[in-house]
Amino acid sequence: MLICFTFGLNSLHGQTSDPEIIIDQQSEVLPLEKFSFAFLPVNFSLETGYSDQLPMTSRQNSFMVPIANVSGKLITRFTVINNTGDPDSLYFFPGLHFKNVLLYQVENGKATPLPVIAPQIEDSISFRLFNVLPNDTLSILAECYPLRTYNNTFKPKLINPDYIEPFVLELQLQKKDITLFTYIFCGLLLMMVLFSLANFLQGGNREFLYYAAYAFFLGVMLFTKQFYYSRSNESNFFFEAYMDFVLQCFGIWFFMLFMVRFLETKRDFPFLHKLYMSGIFLLPVVIVLYSFLHYSTIDYFWENALENYFTKNVLLAMMVVFLVYAARNWHHKLLRYLFWGNLLYLVFGLLSLVIVLRGQSIKFPGIFGDSLVLYECGLLIELIFFLMGLTYKNRTQLIEQTKERERLKTENERKELEKQVAVMQAHQDERERISADIHDELGSGMTTIRLMSEIAKNKMKENIPIEIEKISSSANEVLNKMNAIIWSMNSSNDTLDSLISYIRAYAIEFFDGTPVDCKIRMPETIPYKELSGDKRRNIFLCVKETLNNTLKHSMANKVFINISTNGELKINIADNGVGIDPEKIRRFGNGLKNIEKRMKGIGGNYRIMNNGGTETILDLPL
Numbered sequence: 001m002l003i004c005f006t007f008g009l010n011s012l013h014g015q016t017s018d019p020e021i022i023i024d025q026q027s028e029v030l031p032l033e034k035f036s037f038a039f040l041p042v043n044f045s046l047e048t049g050y051s052d053q054l055p056m057t058s059r060q061n062s063f064m065v066p067i068a069n070v071s072g073k074l075i076t077r078f079t080v081i082n083n084t085g086d087p088d089s090l091y092f093f094p095g096l097h098f099k100n101v102l103l104y105q106v107e108n109g110k111a112t113p114l115p116v117i118a119p120q121i122e123d124s125i126s127f128r129l130f131n132v133l134p135n136d137t138l139s140i141l142a143e144c145y146p147l148r149t150y151n152n153t154f155k156p157k158l159i160n161p162d163y164i165e166p167f168v169l170e171l172q173l174q175k176k177d178i179t180l181f182t183y184i185f186c187g188l189l190l191m192m193v194l195f196s197l198a199n200f201l202q203g204g205n206r207e208f209l210y211y212a213a214y215a216f217f218l219g220v221m222l223f224t225k226q227f228y229y230s231r232s233n234e235s236n237f238f239f240e241a242y243m244d245f246v247l248q249c250f251g252i253w254f255f256m257l258f259m260v261r262f263l264e265t266k267r268d269f270p271f272l273h274k275l276y277m278s279g280i281f282l283l284p285v286v287i288v289l290y291s292f293l294h295y296s297t298i299d300y301f302w303e304n305a306l307e308n309y310f311t312k313n314v315l316l317a318m319m320v321v322f323l324v325y326a327a328r329n330w331h332h333k334l335l336r337y338l339f340w341g342n343l344l345y346l347v348f349g350l351l352s353l354v355i356v357l358r359g360q361s362i363k364f365p366g367i368f369g370d371s372l373v374l375y376e377c378g379l380l381i382e383l384i385f386f387l388m389g390l391t392y393k394n395r396t397q398l399i400e401q402t403k404e405r406e407r408l409k410t411e412n413e414r415k416e417l418e419k420q421v422a423v424m425q426a427h428q429d430e431r432e433r434i435s436a437d438i439h440d441e442l443g444s445g446m447t448t449i450r451l452m453s454e455i456a457k458n459k460m461k462e463n464i465p466i467e468i469e470k471i472s473s474s475a476n477e478v479l480n481k482m483n484a485i486i487w488s489m490n491s492s493n494d495t496l497d498s499l500i501s502y503i504r505a506y507a508i509e510f511f512d513g514t515p516v517d518c519k520i521r522m523p524e525t526i527p528y529k530e531l532s533g534d535k536r537r538n539i540f541l542c543v544k545e546t547l548n549n550t551l552k553h554s555m556a557n558k559v560f561i562n563i564s565t566n567g568e569l570k571i572n573i574a575d576n577g578v579g580i581d582p583e584k585i586r587r588f589g590n591g592l593k594n595i596e597k598r599m600k601g602i603g604g605n606y607r608i609m610n611n612g613g614t615e616t617i618l619d620l621p622l
Helices: 161-172 176-203 206-227 234-262 270-296 300-328 333-361 371-460 466-489 496-511 533-553 582-587 589-601
Strands: 002-012 016-026 029-031 035-040 057-059 073-082 088-093 098-107 110-113 128-132 136-146 157-159 517-521 558-564 568-575 605-610 614-621
Touching: 016 035, 073 128, 088 161, 098 128, 128 136, 157 161, 176 206, 176 371, 206 234, 206 371, 234 270, 234 300, 270 300, 300 333, 333 371, 371 466, 466 533, 496 517, 496 533, 496 558, 496 568, 533 568, 533 589, 533 614, 589 605, 589 614
Parallel strands: 016 073, 517 558
Antiparallel strands: 002 016, 029 157, 035 057, 035 073, 073 136, 088 128, 088 157, 098 110, 098 136, 558 568, 568 614, 605 614
8 A cells, every 4th residue: 555644735714734645655554643633522413513614623643532521522534645546445543442433524514424344353443444446535534432531542543454453463562561560460469369368268367368359359450451451342441441440449448458457457556447447438339439420421520530539539548647647656567567568559659640640751761661560569569568567467476376375374274273272272171170070089989988998997906807908908009090190181280390290209109118218319490391191191100110110029228210301301210129130021021011112102212221220211302
């Protein structure tokens, strides 16, 4: 195809002129420059209302459709001249975000509709074909309907039909570096979704479920925005005009739910709790109202005001309030992490917004000149600081849980100790009750028996039956044993001092009236040490058995009892008798075996040896 670009001399009221395209030079894509245009209401009919006197404005190059004109339609006019002898055709393309394009042939001040012909490709909505006869001039009027979005760019082009598919592919590959960056970032968000879900399934913490939903909706929004970038089809139009804002609102809504749980605002930060709860209530209302405005009216003014002036400004104000609150509560380390993440997210978000609003007037190097990349950088930094805050919180919770486990363990041990003390106290009370009963009931009875036997002996004088003597002797022996049992059962005697005093008193009384002279040496100061009734009883019975053996078998006239308490209770009983006879030990060994068994049972030692008589040693660690 041979086409070239010139400017016509005809003008509207001397203000504008239509560009002329002459088909005589090889070219594939020709931008329309210095074009004339006008904005008209949607219900204005070009077939019936058009005239050459319609006021139009000239423009040097492409421009963004003003928000006030998005609800209307844009018209532009140009002329195509075919100087060849063959018919030819071109595609008119106003820009990506135009949901419909109609072409008219202008002739004699009238606009006649041309056939609506789109290319046989998927992304074909904004392309329209027109034909030019040989050696003919065609004045074209294009009627373009902007998509309901704030980033419509009118950048008209004429495209060779043979080049339509490469042109569409070139549009999609214009920002391949940015596309790659976005896909990588979406992959990171997917990892965060999986990480958060794993934490939720493992611990049941709902904040991880909320963060997974937040990362999911933002990831879907960014992926879809990049996937449909530079594509002229219904899916892109639906997403660009409606769904991207809805996905963003859902993501922010889950983020607020996450912050409420993550910071435990209801307990620790009541002001933040009210702030986020107001946002959690507001965003569903915004989504419902936005959907109503989008589908119930063709006027874009209120829809745009709700999205870009009300909602985004409210969210911006909430973020600023959070930053101020976090700065005033700087001692909370978790708030510090979220402060830096939200601050840098805000900075990059504002830079992204500036690029959207100012377009080519602001330049950043490389891919950072793209508003979407800057927004994703802010999200990435916010994600990094969130992970740092999460690590800190998990570490803090682990320490607190460890302290709580230790506290519970100590509390359980204390309760168990109190239970054991209560059981021991109950045992002691029972021992004292039994000892009191034995003393009161059996003791009085045995004393009566002994007294009655003594009275009977006195009355009979010389003719005393041997049975009376045995009764008196048995009564005395039972009383002594009963007193020993009562002494061992009484918890008030559970001390080392009580044991030593009782052994001394018993030994003196035991050898009283016998030919054996008993000498006892005790420490001047006896340390206070508790001894259970079981230990006292077994030590006393071992001493008693030893003294009984001494009296019966040693033929000694002296017994030395030495008691020491230097870290252990040591009782040394020595006599000046005949010593140990191995035959007698075997014959009367049950008593000695009982002594050894009793001492081992309470953790002590027992030894017996010849040392100028018999020497018995009882040891018990204190």
